[in-house]
Amino acid sequence: MEIKPKKIGLFYGSDTGTTEYVTELILKRIDKVVQINTYDISEVGSLEFDDYDFLILGLSTWFDGDLQSDWESFFAAFKKINFSKKKVAIYGVGDQIGYGEFFVDGIGILGRVVVDNGGKMIGAWPTEGYDFEASVAEFVPGWFMGLAIDEDNQGEMTEQRIEEWVIQIMAEFSLITEKGAVA
Numbered sequence: 439m440e441i442k443p444k445k446i447g448l449f450y451g452s453d454t455g456t457t458e459y460v461t462e463l464i465l466k467r468i469d470k471v472v473q474i475n476t477y478d479i480s481e482v483g484s485l486e487f488d489d490y491d492f493l494i495l496g497l498s499t500w501f502d503g504d505l506q507s508d509w510e511s512f513f514a515a516f517k518k519i520n521f522s523k524k525k526v527a528i529y530g531v532g533d534q535i536g537y538g539e540f541f542v543d544g545i546g547i548l549g550r551v552v553v554d555n556g557g558k559m560i561g562a563w564p565t566e567g568y569d570f571e572a573s574v575a576e577f578v579p580g581w582f583m584g585l586a587i588d589e590d591n592q593g594e595m596t597e598q599r600i601e602e603w604v605i606q607i608m609a610e611f612s613l614i615t616e617k618g619a620v621a
């Protein structure tokens with residue numbers, strides 16, 4: 439039997455560079471022995487998704503609850519992806535004060551497609567510590583479907599949040615054992 443190496447595909451989109459910056463922080467936290475390939479969503483299609491059972495998706499939210507522009511362009515194709523057998527973690531960047539009624543909605547918009555198309559979402563993150571009015575990403579009260587980052591208002595918390603979330607998702611992907619070694 440062929441043993442497929444465990445690898446992660448990370449797909450992100452960023453309009454003004456904030457999600458790109460957050461992506462770099464996430465990559466720095468992922469153990470070097472984990473194979474991870476990173477793609478700007480503006481440069482790929484759904485075919486690249488076929489290569490991975492483990493996915494990390496990153497995006498910002500714009501214009502009152504819309505997807506980041508490259509994800510918006512890709513969204514029709516995204517909705518056709520079969521996510522069964524895939525584990526997916528999503529991080530979203532937003533502004534809870536300026537856009538508190540739509541905070542990190544993009545996480546929820548992508549996450550719902552993943553679930554509807556048979557995928558398993560991992561990396562749920564508590565809403566505690568944020569101050570917002572509503573979010574499509576809050577799939578059950580008190581929990582976002584993925585990691586929410588707010589560089590506009592809580593930039594000082596970004597690194598700590600990422601550090602904790604990366605440990606969480608590596609365990610949920612089963613890429614680390616309890617002893618911290620790669621499985």
Ligand SMILES: Cc1cc2nc3c(=O)[nH]c(=O)nc-3n(C[C@H](O)[C@H](O)[C@H](O)COP(=O)(O)O)c2cc1C
Pocket residue numbers: 451452453454455456457458497498499500501502503504506531532533534537540541542543589590
């Ligand atoms: C015109 C405009 C609309 C925005 N709309 C939202 C929104 O609906 N929800 C949200 O959480 N953030 C919103 N934001 C905040 C951005 O998502 C945030 O600034 C983010 O860091 C941008 O990341 P990017 O440079 O990777 O695209 C908006 C920002 C601007 C300037």
